[in-house]
Amino acid sequence: MSRKGNNGVACDEKPEHSKHDTMNQIEFSIDEQTSIAQDHFRQNGVETELHVVAKAIPFIIGLAADGMSFHDIDIHIKLFYDDDLEEEHVSRKKRKLPSSAGREVEAPRSSPLEHVTHINEEGNHASVEIKINVLSSQHEGSYFRVRFLFTQKDDEGQVISELHSNPIKVVSKRKQATKAVEKLNGKNLGEESEAIPPPATLAKKSQLDHLEIIAESLLRLERQQQEQSKLVLFLAKDKADKARDRSSTDVERLVHQMTNFVSQNSLDATETRLKIRRTMTDMCTPEEVQALVQLGRVLQEEGGER
Structure with missing residues (x-):
């Protein structure tokens, strides 16, 4: 217009x-x-x-x-x-x-x-x-x-x-x-x-809250299990190290004392046996005594062959 x-x-x-x-x-x-x-x-x-x-x-x-x-x-x-x-x-x-x-x-x-x-x-x-x-x-x-x-x-x-x-x-x-x-x-x-x-x-917020709580609990349990596993490994290693050190020391001491017994010509055979028996009883467990007996048999057999 x-x-x-x-x-x-x-x-x-x-x-x-x-x-x-x-x-x-x-x-x-x-x-x-x-x-x-x-x-x-x-x-x-x-x-x-x-x-x-x-x-x-x-x-x-x-x-x-x-x-x-x-x-x-x-x-x-x-x-x-x-x-x-x-x-x-x-x-x-x-x-x-x-x-x-x-x-x-x-x-x-x-x-x-x-x-x-x-x-x-x-x-x-x-x-x-x-x-x-x-x-x-x-x-x-x-x-x-x-x-x-x-x-x-x-x-x-x-x-x-x-x-x-x-x-x-x-x-x-x-x-x-x-x-x-x-x-x-x-x-x-x-x-x-x-x-x-x-x-x-139904409300999703409460569901999410429950899921977050569960996730946090699982993570906390996982961390606790990892810490416990580390502690167990540490204790096992420490025990093994101590046992190995003790075994090595005991063997050296036993060899030293037996060498002294053998070198003591002034002792008769009966007294030498008694002293060796007393030393083995004081220092060794029954299992270790059996091992020494077996060792003696082996040495005796090797000596016979020679």
Whole structure:
């Protein structure tokens, strides 16, 4: 589209965009919702995912923005009952309306929900860390949804968009999550429900901690075994060295004394035998005496041959 300016030259005329058109170009979505267990089923022909979380244990919901920065808006986060899902489980009847968050959850003594929001530098993604402080069992077995309301900071809080999380069941302990999923998995959802076995998504952090403890214990045992092996080898070598030294010394001493006996011509044969017998008894073990006897026989045989 063009128009003539004051100088008569045609110029382009930029089309005017309304604020409504700009709002239509903004899109928010949930790209992540963590939990300790999940259950899948079909509700009104649409596959729905129920997330099981533990009370006061943080989980993450990721938000994505297209066409606007999270730095320019306020995010209001509240906890609502999922009335439609609750009625689906109780009555097992189909609903004509899609599931949506209804009544806000109220807790008399504390806030039912705590959250901390982290926005990336580009402003196109927000990670919301959430803790729910109420149990489903405390609210007649109800299921919940987290509602995100997006408003502009510079436009008197004008609502831009609204999102709801997937349905949430809150249990008191992690181990109850598996039981909750088994109870929901095709047993209480009616004939129109198609249950899919939930993935085993228990916390990985505790598993890694156990693996690290086991690895450290194995390394410590291996080091202890190496030190003990070195000590055993040292003691064995020391004992062998001492035995060898003692054996060599004893032999030399025995040879010296026997030489003295032989050289003492003044002693008669009987006295010489007695002295040699006494020396052998004092210095030698029975096994060593037998060895000397055998040695004597060998020497006698060699002397006879000569």
